[in-house]
Amino acid sequence: MNKNATENSSIKITLLALGCSKNLIDCENMSTELKKAGYNVINNIEDSDIVVINTCGFIESAKTEAIDTILEVADYKVPNGNVRKIIVSGCLSQRYPEDILKDLPEVDAVLGTAHYGDIAEVVARLVSEFDDPEAEKINITSGKGGFSHLVTDRELSTDGYAWIKIGEGCLHRCSFCAIPLIRGTFVSRPMEEILEEAKIIAGRGVKEIILAAQDTTNYGIELYKERRLAELLKKLAEIDGIELIRVMYGYMDGITPDLIEVMAGNPKIAHYLDIPIQHGSDKILKAMYRRDTADLITSRLEMIRKAMPDCIIRTTVMVGFPGETEEDFRIMKENLKKWKFDRLGCFIFSPEEGTPAFDMPDQIDDETKQRRYDEIYELQKEISSEQSQKRLGTVTKVNICSVSDDGIFYVGRSYGESPEVDPVIYIASQEEELKIGDFVDAKIVDCSDEYDMTAVTV
Ligand code: SF4
Known part of the structure; x- marks a missing residue:
């Protein structure tokens, strides 16, 4: 020293x-x-x-x-x-x-x-x-975003998994979002750097990596002049020690056939997608400056589920965007019933200085925003329960993360549960003692809880 x-x-x-x-x-x-x-x-x-x-x-x-x-x-x-x-x-x-x-x-x-x-x-x-x-x-505070601070050998504060940043900033300009003002435009992190970091993480015994960026599906678009998330996933899957690769924060129009093909064909890549759609009514999607339409969302979900029937799909929506009428809200709810996302997070719109939506006309009052927010969660509770019933009796690999407070169960996550935002699986071990970070096969035996599931090792 x-x-x-x-x-x-x-x-x-x-x-x-x-x-x-x-x-x-x-x-x-x-x-x-x-x-x-x-x-x-x-x-x-x-x-x-x-x-x-x-x-x-x-x-x-x-x-x-x-x-x-x-x-x-x-x-x-x-x-x-x-x-x-x-x-x-x-x-x-x-x-x-x-x-x-x-x-x-x-x-x-x-x-x-x-x-x-x-x-x-x-x-x-x-x-x-x-x-x-x-x-x-x-x-x-001059400039914004970029990667100059990222080191490949950083210390991790998470247990049993590690985040890897593959991009910074955002190429989109959604009318409600301040991220591009804060983090700048999208830049992809060079692929060699990401692979080096993943190797170091795997060398420390971490088996699950989670890729993050404001829009992971845009990876490579400015650096390599084409989307290269599929290639990155393939290369990451070749690293010894990595058992599970999860991709968060995609954009629906970036869910391309080649990406789905790689995800469906590689057992190390989680059949899991997190794709914030923000709304379900074309009128509001347009006012949000989103490129997706309800039809595009429908067709991409069909494509994903056809190739990966077991894919767990998470999304985020926003209620109370300026001009959102009861009819727009009804359309969103009808579409959510049709799209059946396994998991959903909901935000209440807040006007952000410097964004186009800040002073759009027809701002929605707080009471209406809150009511719509509550209604979305009520609706999603039913959809999530229905979706999770489909997993009853299936055997899945589970990453053991901790022991439950009462000491009876292990707590884990499978390919279908991302840390922090998703439910967990409570696991009863048939015989042997399990270690945190173990990957074990477990059969889901109870999905009656609205979100969390119970499984036994097999
Ligand atoms: S909402 Fe997401 S996609 Fe849209 S500008 Fe913000 S970070 Fe980018």
Whole structure:
């Protein structure tokens, strides 16, 4: 260890990841950078000298969560607690750097989405200013997005699986979405880099990898001038030790026949797709600037299910978009009944500054938005139960993730359950003791719960 690293080891830092998996990956990279510089990365705000809050700024509720977290951490600042400095990174700081520094005086530095790689430098400067009450606030938020901070040997904070970022930013310009303003336009990560990272992860014994980007189905489009997700999946499946590859965040028109062919034909690639459709009425899809139509969604779902009848398909929809009439909402519900997504997440539209939908006419009142949100979840409960009944009696490989609170069952996920967003499978082991990270065959014996399932090892 060099002299600086030895000195740095006395500085304790906690990193908090808010928002989505992409933010978690960025946090893991920052944590790795800080450890390489010799800092003591811990998981305890109270004992920390510095706290880094990696924020989400996608919608109103995410902004509220970020501000609440900053205020909570501020309570631990000297003289009430031990925390000397607070750094806010990620989407919220990219979007509102001046506002954060002005309105939240407890924050000492803001770091934008192109500057995760500068974290060790920023920490070093803050440490040198520990005893300077007049120190100037740090604002490093020029540019946006990109990959410069990603290292292939990052430390993982997830158990039994690892996220891999394959793209950053977004090529689309959905009228409600602030992501392109925050993360910039879409850039694909070079394939060699992704494969190298996957090999390192597999070498550590992690068997499940999950690919993430704002739109994974666009992978390669600007870098290789064509979509190359299918090729990437094939190459990842050749890596020894990887048992399951999952793709999240696709776009319906990027679900192409060659992609489906590769997914259907390779046992290591999960028959699982996460494809946010956002709405089911053509009028609203058009106002959202989405390229999909209800007919395209219908035909792509047919194509997927024909090639992979066991494919678990997840989606996200939004209610309360400006101009969404009762008739549009009825059409969405009718289509959802027809499309039968296995899993569904619902968002309530929130007007985001800088996006076209912000000042579109016919904004929907909060009560109506909430009612529609509740109705969607009621409807989906029935659809999800009906869909999961189809899995009763099937044998599936399950990744053992933990033991249930009562100690009776193991808790796992099969190809059909993504971590955090999906239900789990409770597994009773017939005889032998299982280890976290094991992949075991299990037969699904109970789907009567609305979401979670029970299985026994076979
Ligand atoms: S596809 Fe649309 S909703 Fe998704 S990140 Fe891109 S612009 Fe936002």
